[in-house]
Amino acid sequence: MDPEQEWHQIVETLLQPLRAEGSEFFVQNVMRKVRHVAPREARLLWRSFTRWAFPALGLSMTSFALACVLTMRSAPISTDVLFLGDEQTVSTDWASHSLNEDPLLDSSTGVNP
């Protein structure tokens, strides 16, 4: 048997039986799945959206609440701060007067120019 003929025989025996036959049933099965693909796609989109959207929403709400609490909470005022605040007022009071207009001297000596 020549190689060409031998190969032809092999194709007939081994490869031809693999060939599927056309089937309308197959086409309809594919089309049924195709018709359902849109809702499935939408579901997948929604699922992928919720996968990051809900955690992101939760995180932003938590940080917002935390920011509100921190700003609304009254800060404990230390005596240092109180003194420093006063000092500024006092220093401006001192600065506004010239040496001649020293209120302390005025009060102590009772001199009134």
Add this chain to the structure above:
Amino acid sequence: MSDDFKIIQAVLAGDREAYADLVRAYQVQVRTLCRSFLLDPAEAEDAAQEAFLKAFIALPRYRQETSFLAWVYRIASNHCLDLLRKRKRHKTDSLDNLMDQKGDSGMWASLYGTALEATDEGSQDKEERSRLAMQLLSILSEEQRQILVLRELDGLSYEEIGSVLHCSLDGVKARLHRARQKLQEKARHFLDQNSLIK
């Protein structure tokens, strides 16, 4: 503009039912390719349906540079390879398993003889012939079976096969040559055995 491309544009414009024409036109090729990969008719049917579905979903990404058939072939091949990877190596029905069980190196030759007889007699039992052929073809790799089907059954040119397999013209020729050689060697072994018996 090719007919396929017109249909694709209609589908993309919203006419989903037009996709049935593409499925009808290429179902035989895709189902045959899936059979050659998976060597299981039922599994191949499901794989072919999934391949068409994947092609439908990916249709907006289709470019006209390749034919729709080559494109859908590639989708089907990748899908079948994924399935094969998942199931690793299905040995229950494969010839390897039979050989392991019976330790008979001439098993292939004797099965080939049965297949030849069935072909000569024009046996009507197509399922049986198909099952036998699948068993015999399991000696080839998936890639070798794929290339043989593309060339011998679908009649694709070397260039078309190259675009499906993403390989050069020389690569296609070399792979095809190796696949043919392997089958011919086995068939010759059967013929030699037969002539010795006679």
